[in-house]
Amino acid sequence: MIRMLIADDDPIVRHALPAYFESISDISVADTAPDGHLALESLKNNDINLILSDLRMPSMDGLTLLKRVRELSENICFVAMTSYDSDTAMIEVLRAGASGYILKDASPEKMVTAVRDAYSGGTALSPSCVSRLVQLSMAGRKQVSMESLSPTDYSILSLLSSGMSNRQIASELHYAESTIKNRVSHLIKKFQVDSRIKLALLFHGHV
Incomplete structure (x- = not known):
C-alpha cells in the first residue's frame, strides 16, 4: 500500500488531490501539509512511504524538503510537482534524489501513474522531460x-x-x-x- 503525504501551499490542491485518490485502492493519502516544515512534522506522526510535493511553497520549499527527507531516510519516495517547469528545477530535484518530476496540470490519471511508477522503482518522468534532461x-x-x-x-x-x-x-x-x-x-x-x-x-x- 502506498501511504502518501501531499505537500502544497494551495488549499484547493490539498483538498482536490486527496478526494481523487480516495477512489484508488492501492494509494492512501495519510496527510497533507501546506509547507515543508509541517510536512516534516507529519513524517514523525504518520507512516509515510511517498511524498507528492509542490516545489514552490512558503517557509520551506519542495527542494529543501526533499533534501531534509533524504537526510532522514532513503526509503521514502519523493515526487515533485510544479506549475513552473524549468530545466534548472528538474536537474536540481533529480540530483537531490527525487523519484519523479511532474507538472501540476497533468491529469489525475497521470499523477496516479507517476505515484505508482515512483513507488515501484520506475521513473516518473514524461518523455519530454527525459529528452530535455538528456540534452x-x-x-x-x-x-x-x-x-x-x-x-x-x-x-x-x-x-x-x-x-x-x-x-x-x-x-x-x-x-x-x-x-x-x-x-x-x-x-x-x-x-x-x-x-x-x-x-x-x-x-x-x-x-
Whole structure:
C-alpha cells in the first residue's frame, strides 16, 4: 500500500488531490501539509512511504524538503510537482534524489501513474522531460561505451529507460524480480551513477 503525504501551499490542491485518490485502492493519502516544515512534522506522526510535493511553497520549499527527507531516510519516495517547469528545477530535484518530476496540470490519471511508477522503482518522468534532461546532463560529459553490455543487460537498461519498474522488467524478460534488482544495481555501479534516473539518462544519450 502506498501511504502518501501531499505537500502544497494551495488549499484547493490539498483538498482536490486527496478526494481523487480516495477512489484508488492501492494509494492512501495519510496527510497533507501546506509547507515543508509541517510536512516534516507529519513524517514523525504518520507512516509515510511517498511524498507528492509542490516545489514552490512558503517557509520551506519542495527542494529543501526533499533534501531534509533524504537526510532522514532513503526509503521514502519523493515526487515533485510544479506549475513552473524549468530545466534548472528538474536537474536540481533529480540530483537531490527525487523519484519523479511532474507538472501540476497533468491529469489525475497521470499523477496516479507517476505515484505508482515512483513507488515501484520506475521513473516518473514524461518523455519530454527525459529528452530535455538528456540534452542538458550529457552536454560536455565523457561518453560511456555500452558495447561491453551483454544482450540481457542491454534489454534491462532499455526497459528501465522506458520507465518500467523492476517487477515489470522481470515479467517482460521472464526473470525473477530479485535478479533484475541485482542487475540494475550492477549497472548503476558499472556506469558510476547514483540512481535509476541517471542510468536512464546515460542510455538515452547513446540511442
